[in-house]
Amino acid sequence: MKSKKATIHDIAKKLNITASTVSRALKNDPRISKATKKAVTDKANELDYQPNHIASALRSGKSQLIGVVVPIIDRTFFSAVIRGIEEVAYGLNYRVVVSQSNEIVKHEVSTINALLNARVDGIIASLGKNTRDLEHYQNVIDKGVPLVLFDRTTDDLLTNQVIIDDYLGGYMATEHLIKQGYRKIVHFTTVNAVNIYKERCRGYRQALSDYGIPFDEDLVSRGDMQLEDGIQGITKMLEQGIVFDAIFSSSDYAAAGAMQVLKKKGVRIPEDVGVVGFSNEQFTDLTDPPLTSIKQFPMEMGHVAAQLFFDALEHPNKKPHPKKTVLQPELIVRASSLRND
Amino acid sequence: MKSKKATIHDIAKKLNITASTVSRALKNDPRISKATKKAVTDKANELDYQPNHIASALRSGKSQLIGVVVPIIDRTFFSAVIRGIEEVAYGLNYRVVVSQSNEIVKHEVSTINALLNARVDGIIASLGKNTRDLEHYQNVIDKGVPLVLFDRTTDDLLTNQVIIDDYLGGYMATEHLIKQGYRKIVHFTTVNAVNIYKERCRGYRQALSDYGIPFDEDLVSRGDMQLEDGIQGITKMLEQGIVFDAIFSSSDYAAAGAMQVLKKKGVRIPEDVGVVGFSNEQFTDLTDPPLTSIKQFPMEMGHVAAQLFFDALEHPNKKPHPKKTVLQPELIVRASSLRND
DNA sequence: ATAAGTTGTGCAATCGATTGCATAAACTTG
DNA sequence: CAAGTTTATGCAATCGATTGCACAACTTAT
Structure with missing residues (x-):
């Protein structure tokens, strides 16, 4: 055989x-x-001929590979985006190589270089939390390799982007809480200045302002957006005696952490405190009460990212205004923010 | 530039x-x-020389790519395994191409063929739920391409495997419930005959037997192991008036679904009913009460799988007894099964 | 019937790295 | 010092598919 x-x-x-x-x-x-x-195709079938992509890649300079770089793979959001990218790519006979930076800048740099080295036809990436220096991405652009950024992006690179309207998401979340009668709304956000969190925060402030609620810096907690950060953030607020009646967390994990603490203290959700997270992680259905969140349509984001990539591939040297596609998020209301007043 | x-x-x-x-x-x-x-390396640095992997792949017949096929990427378990594989592979200058079958046999077949076509140096895979016909995998073996199966495997293929000791996991879960004083233990398992679920079930039955508790087929609920299946499974039992005081679910999702139903009915967990899941998904900390589960060490599984792959790569034609590595799971006790009697 | 165009194939170079074999130069050794 | 070794490098083919150019055999137009 x-x-x-x-x-x-x-x-x-x-x-x-x-x-x-x-x-x-x-x-x-x-x-x-x-x-x-006809003779050729018949004979090809007969011999079970399979084209050698490597040979054609060498000759044509096209590897039929897309490199995808994400901070971390085991988040519903990122793996769903990857799935979206794959769906489009496979249909066009492209393969996808996924790499994780694990939020470590050094990994991100080396993985980008490794992908260039492997002669991928292009790169689709989401920036790490701590990525400040963009030289490795600039390098990709300079080499003429198509680059698409998604979600955690930057405007400092002239390249295509797909993002969620995080501002709108933040606005919707906050507005929803306000309409449910909450007034003193805590906001969990990051210390680092990642675009998406800044935007969510901006939406939060705008909603407050639109409804005539003054912004209070004391109500903002900054952390790393993990479960643990939610626990610590809300604990500190309680200790400091800060009064609040709701939380809008830019992360479902931190929201879940805060809920755990509150429940342990006997605070009722949503009666005493309403909670809204962000990302609509799988577990939002499973917390008690289920967590209201902002859904992001990651699969669609993957589709769009891949689409932008293939567009760029078709017009190699033509670098007009890079495209920025903005997707609309959706508020998913669950019990954690539904006050029957 | x-x-x-x-x-x-x-x-x-x-x-x-x-x-x-x-x-x-x-x-x-x-x-x-x-x-x-020295002269060469100096000049190489000066010119920023990067070896062209494609050319060397063509000449040497080695692509430096490992194809990984998983049923679905956005499960903590699978993405952690992938991460484990990546860690080993990257250290050896290999890249990983991930594909999802989405539990669809047709996709699995076509993705395997596509990977062979892309001339990957080997394949690491986990079988889809509904995969019966193994011809596509046999084909991989016949072509002399190293194949490693992990978690959802089969003994019908002569190839290396890495699995968790699911039997032990099932046993530990059940024994734990018994020791907490539960006697009438419901078991959630699958309709299809995937090895891992069968083994967990076997562990469940052995533990019952060892503690002198008769096995009762009425207490076994078969479904697809999703949240919804847990909801329906337990609802049906309640309707049928089946008496039980604990649940061992082979899936955390189904366990979470059952908990939701029980809580809604006013059943207290763990006082009235103890619950244990399987996989230690990220959300197990977040349910109310937190869900006891079986931890699987997926990263390590990835490491081992990659290791087996590279072993096979080094000894191409030598096909002795395929190796089967069995990893030990661990019981993570949380509140859902802790009855203070 | 001759010039001009069309159709269908072949020739040979190419992509970049690898490798078996040959060979020139330098070095040993009896 | 001749013969045998070792050392360092070059030559040329190879992996499999692609492609610009050439060209033979026909067809059409004048």
């Missing part, structure tokens, strides 16, 4: 024609006669 | 030597003099 793989030369030999003709026949080149094409 | 990439020929030309010498110098071939090696 270990027959060598058939090549176009094998096909050519059997048919007494040359490899070039076979190659053209398989690519449906108009210069080849119908009869020859 | 768009200078062509340097090749070994460029280096050779500049140094008045041939490409073969450059190639050997870079690979640290002992036949090349130290002086030449």
Whole structure:
């Protein structure tokens, strides 16, 4: 069973024609006669011919690979985006190579370089939390390799982007709480200045302002957005005696952490405190009470990112205004913020 | 800024030597003099030479790619395994191509073929739920491409495997419930005959037997192990008036679903009913009460899988007894099963 | 019937790195 | 010092597909 793989030369030999003709026949080149094409494809099937992508990659300079770089793979959000990218890519006979930076800048740099090295045809990436220096991405652009950024992006690179309207998400979350009658709304956000969190915060402030509620810096807690940060953030507020009646957390994890603390203290959710998270993680259905959150449509984001990538691939040297696609988030109301007043 | 990439020929030309010498110098071939090696590496740095993997893949027949096939990427378990594989692979200068079958047999088949087609050096895979026919995997083996199966495996293929001791996991979970004083233990398992669920069930039955508790088929609920299946499974039992005081679910999701129903009915957890899940998903900390579960060490599983892969790579034609590595799971006790009696 | 165009294939170079074999130069050794 | 070794490098083919150019065989137009 270990027959060598058939090549176009094998096909050519059997048919007494040359490899070039076979190659053209398989690519449906108009210069080849119908009869020859049929003979070639028949013989190809007979020999179970599988084109060697590596050879054609070498010759054509195209690897049919897209490199995808994400901070971390085991978040519903990122893996769903990847799935979205894959769906589009596979349909166009491209493969996807996924790498994680694990939020470590050094990894991000080396992984980007490794991908360039592997001659991927382009890169789709989301920035790490701590990424300040963008040289490695600039390098990608300079080499003429198509680059698409999604979600955690930056405007400091002239390249295509897909983002969620995080501002709107923050606004919707906050407005929802206000309409439910909450007034003193805590906000969990990050210490670092990642675009998405800044935008969510901006939405929060705008909603407050629109409803005539003064912004209070004391109500803002800054952390790393993990479960633990939510626990500590809310604990500190309680200790400091800060009065609040709701939480809008830019992360579902931190929101869940805060809920745990509050419940342990006997604070009722949503009666005493309403809670809204962000991202609509899988577990938002499973907390008690279920957590209201902002849904982001990550699959669609993947689709769009891949689409932008293929667009860029088709117009290599043409670098007009990079496109920025903004997707709309959606508020998913669950019990954690539903006060029956 | 768009200078062509340097090749070994460029280096050779500049140094008045041939490409073969450059190639050997870079690979640290002992036949090349130290002086030449230094000159070559210096010049390589100067020109920012990056080896073209595609060219060497073509020549050597090695793509430096590992294909990984998983049923679904956005499960903590699978993404952690992938991360484990990546860690090992990257250290050895291999890249990982991840594909999802989405539990669809047709996708699994086509993705396997696509990977073979892309000339990956080997495949690491976990079977889809509904995969019965193993021809596509047999095909991989027949072509002499190293294959490692993990978690959802089969003994019908002569190839390396890494699995968790699911039997032990099932046993530990059940024994724990028994020791907490629960006697009538419901078990959630699958309809299909995937190895891991069968083993967990076997552990469940053995533990019952060891503690002198008769096995009762009425207490077994078979479904697809999603949240919804847990909801329906337990609802049906309640309707049928089946008496139980604990649940061991082979899936955290189904366990969470059951908890939701029980709480809504006013059943107290863990006082009235104890619950144990399986997989230690991220959300197990977040349910109310937190869910006791079986931890699987997926990163380590990834490490081992990659290790087995590289072993197989080094001994190509040598096919002795395929190795089967079994990892130990761990019981993580949380409030859902802690009855203070 | 001859010039001009069309059609279908073949030839050979190319992508970049690798490698078996050959060979020149330098070095040993009896 | 001749013969054998070792050392360092070059030559040229190879991996498999692609592609610009050439060209033979026909067809059409004048």
